[in-house]
Amino acid sequence: MSVAAAPTDPRRIAWTRRRRALASAWSDLRKDKAGMAGLIILTLFILMAVFAPLLADKDGLRAINSLDNDPWLPPSEFPPMGTDALGRSVWTQFVWGSRISLLVGFAATILAIVIGTVVGVAAGFYGGRLEGVLMRLTEWFLVIPFLPLAIALAAVLGPSLRNIILVIGITSWPSTARLIRAQVLTVKQRLYVDRSRALGASDGHLMARHILPNIAGLVLANTTLTVPVAILSETTLAFLGLGDPTNASWGKMLEEAFQQGALTEQAWWYYIPPGVGILLVVLAFTLVGHALEEVLDPRLRGIEE
Amino acid sequence: MSAPLLELRDLHVQFRNRNGSIARAVDGVDLQLAEGEVLALVGESGCGKTTLARTIVGLERPVSGEVRHRDAPLRYDRKGSKAYRRQVQMVFQDPSGSLNPRQTVYEAVAEGLRIHGLGEGEEERVAGALARSGLRPPERFFTRYPYELSGGQRQRVVIAGAMVLEPSLLVADEPVSSLDASVRGEILALMQRLVQETGVTILVVTHDLGLAWNIADRIAVMYLGRIVEQGTTEQVLGAPQHPYTRALLSVVPESHNMDPQILVGEAPDPTRIPPGCRFHLRCPLYASGEAERLGIADRCQGEDPTLPAGEHVAACHAVPDREGAPA
């Protein structure tokens, strides 16, 4: 393309306009109070996970380093969150646990979204026999109860952080695949896809220019809604003792609280923080996800005439 | 007569419905388009005219018969269809739906160029196409999004996006039916100007006979997947031969001088095409006993009339053939 005078370069202006569109989406999002509340909570927890080394010494996770502390010290005697049966600081576990919980949540979600999007787009776009096979597979995964499958997989693969992510990832993509397929089917029938095809576009072009941009918003919103599910799944698996024994997560904290008898000891400071942490993070993701869905999904916004 | 630009030979297009029945949307169409002419394909909805248009641009595949462009058959492999698609472009009924809401006007018009690897001088070409389509100055429209344009402007963008590839045939499916009446004429005038300036051939699919009178050189009337009458616009609208064409013409509010012949029932079902003449169950000649008087009623029931060769012809047993003898 010939280099035209800067202000009339259509591509550059198009980028400016895209940035502006993004800015307007952001300002729409800011108007959504619940979504913003979720975003703030989420940012706090992410900051906590990222700056965990500054907030608590990792060595405090090992019982050998906590021999000086008394067991079951309440927060008033051992700020900010007291100690567990081994004398370890609950605060340290909470801070470092957020790391693992969020990491597993994000990584498993990315895996699930990638599988779900590829399957959904392939099934929706190509249709025919491929769609039949992929959708039967999706339904198969969908009807198998999550817990037995995850337990079996975790048992076979062995307990490690990577395997937990893998297990959650490959059990939580089917709903995404179905959602994406449905959206691809609608977009595929739009006249502009026909127009592009009539212009001579290949499948790759249609996919890159028309299908993917029009499902991107849905994928993003769906991602935000899948993370909390993944975090809850991790909690469940860790609570059942299928988590990574070497890493503290909130789920593992709950498991240990249960094992060490925090309930009978009435050591509420051990089981309340991870419980509330999970609750807040899941709530925050859900709030942000729904807000994003409304901002990004043209159907809900009604701009697509 | 020189070789036609586009030729359809015994074209059949079928769809399988959910319940397993087969719709014969296009059921044996022979049609020729000469270079630089405007042909109007008219008929009721469900007559197969849109399917025929989509088959011509390669969006549907025929089950039998062929589409020939400049004497070469349309191939459906990747390379053959890409070269063909540069030559044959389509404008759709709904300009709002045929533009991606996330693409700017510039991107929408440049899309064809990019697909065909014609990047050189892209900006000039896009500007030229927009200007020729009546969007001036073109630069002002480059970065607009479809929702910022009026219906008429959107259709101009779609036309510019098709014409930027300098096609030899433009297939327009009801190009103005979703536009306001006052805007319609402007778009039709644009199409007429494009024919004069670029020599493009236009096949315009429409239900509107007035539109045909406005811009078409020739008219082909389609009924239940088949062309039942064709001829020059003056011949078909001035002296319609087929009873279906006569009925269509008589209910147009603009033709005050005809007694309206309102056909009973709705457009018939392409999954159940009646035997014999496909029109006989709705045919006023047949219903009034006129066919009986002419002694052709049996043929109407049992024999599928074909479209004879010639300039102004109709597929009807009651129409005298070219020798002038009653059929």
Next chain:
Amino acid sequence: MSAPVATEPLLSVRDLHVSYPTDAGRLPAVRGVSLDLAPGDTLGLAGESGCGKSSLAGALLRLLPRGARVSGEVLLEGEDVLTMKPGRLRAVRWSGMAIVFQGALHSLNPVQRIGGQIGEAIELHPSDRKGKTSTRVGELLELVGLPARRARDYPHQLSGGQRQRVLIALALACDPKLLVADEPTTALDVMVQAQILRLLDDLQERLGLATLFITHDLSTLVAACRQLAVMYAGRIVEEGPSEEVFAHPKHPYTRALAAAFPVIGDPAFRRNPSGLAGDPPDPRELPTGCTFHPRCPVARDACTSLDVELWPAGDRRRAACIEVLPA
């Protein structure tokens, strides 16, 4: 417009304004419309998308969305619809005037039989009529040209044209004196459109029904209505007997609109599509003076500042244009 015979008008709209709230202030859709309709008369309201004709129809029966602001008077037999109590309004909506919308599919409940839906309307609005509901339902269906046994069908078992007939039967359930038909034939095929128009014409004769017929299709209105009013940007710009308005328009907008409906066979329209440059104005940014001046082919300097009201323009005719003002 004053009816030729000195009867009391059935419907009299006085200085009607309708506006909607938007982020950027109120959006005026109807800006001071007055019209009269005599008992048994037919008035066609023509206009393009966004001219306010559907807002006008909605205001007549107070069917506008929440937030819409309506002022002026809508007198039905001298009683103002706009100030009626809800109970009285409900009674009037069926027995005084009834409305037939476009989009016959969505106006019917898909899971209830046709007969049930019509019967419900009859029972909710008791009249002096004696006899069983089911008998009345059968009568109504036959009145609109459907066999009485169709009462047992569900909407999806009917074709588009038949559904539109059912909606008309529904509107007639309580013997209204006025029928408001808002684009009743727009989504239908030409032949079915002709069937529905003939039905409306027939009903109007037989029942002495007054009809306000609203559509963008000027040629249909001319064929179906005695009186014609043309709307542009929320106002009536021309009115009078329909044939005369169509044949000899006084307002340049009417002239352009009439020219957009070609007369088949008339050489003046052959290869000569005619439209109007530009698009209807955005109601948020109405042009100064005459709202039509930016698109007007004969605009003068004065038109940018002078907003002409409807002015007598010959026998029973009025137009809102500087050209008809006395010199």
